[in-house]
Amino acid sequence: MLSHKIMKPIKKILISGNKKYYVRDLDRDYHTELGFIRKEDLKNAKPGEKIMSNTGNEFFLFEPFFIDKYKKIKRGAQIISRKDVGFMITEAGLNKDSVVLDAGSGSGALCCYLAKICKKVYSYEIREDFFNKVKKNIDFLQLGNIELKNKDIYQGIDEKELDCIMLDLPEPWKVVDHADSSLKTGGFLISYSPCIPQVMDFVDSLTENFLHLKTVEIKERKWEIRKRKVRPKTRQLGHTGFISFTRKIR
Structure with a gap:
């Protein structure tokens, strides 16, 4: 029988331009090709708030909806x-x-x-x-x-x-x-x-x-x-x- 391992839940959604990123761990900085987002910003930003990567790129943060997880x-x-x-x-x-x-x-x-x-x-x-x-x-x-x-x-x-x-x-x-x-x-x-x-x-x-x-x-x-x-x-x-x-x- 195959092992049953639960996938980590998606905690936050980041959007920059037409790209979407799925954040599963809020205790670590999130790295992308557009720079990384500090874990403090991931935890403290409100839905719809704009946050910046270390390279100055803009991201919008959202709570995941069902369709994002789906x-x-x-x-x-x-x-x-x-x-x-x-x-x-x-x-x-x-x-x-x-x-x-x-x-x-x-x-x-x-x-x-x-x-x-x-x-x-x-x-x-x-x-x-x-x-x-x-x-x-x-x-x-x-x-x-x-x-x-x-x-x-x-x-x-x-x-x-x-x-x-x-x-x-x-x-x-x-x-x-x-x-x-x-x-x-x-x-x-x-x-x-x-x-x-x-x-x-x-x-x-x-x-x-x-x-x-x-x-x-x-x-x-x-x-x-x-x-x-x-x-x-x-x-x-x-x-x-x-x-x-x-x-x-x-």
Whole structure:
């Protein structure tokens, strides 16, 4: 079994220009390529206050938000991108009262974000190495409402009356019958797949108890804004996966 070592928490965020720095130890000076910040300044500066490095470079100090910490979680498996996570959450209408299940935890990116939105999150991961990585990320983000299971969801789901089940699996169609028994009527079954044949097989496997709402892909394109000169950036975050939304109707 892999050792379970908790990552050091992020204590402060430093921003200089378009660069961001993550401070984990307030008892030592923090060194960057723009000079070092004295530990006294790190401890005493108020959020939003400007502090200087020994070389005269300006830094702004902030307390870390959840998103700052989230971006530093350990990765193993490819994670679902935030553009997709946000769309999945909003389309399912998840909120502080929602109880959800995530299967194929991978690095835990999805279940950790769900935990900041929902009342309770169950997460299934069959691989022990991924299971241990997810556990580290949960501890790092200090999330107490995730129940992580080293379990094969193809063999069944323990929980009942779930509001939503989200799948990031090679064969999501193997979960449809289990989801039928575990979702509330009106609950959402959402599958995230990188390849369209997976989508086709998943949708074809749906029983009469499920309604296929839609399958989408989300693309993100940044723009350069320089006063009155604007243009789309050449590179964009294009296809990352297909998201299929279904709903239990009976």
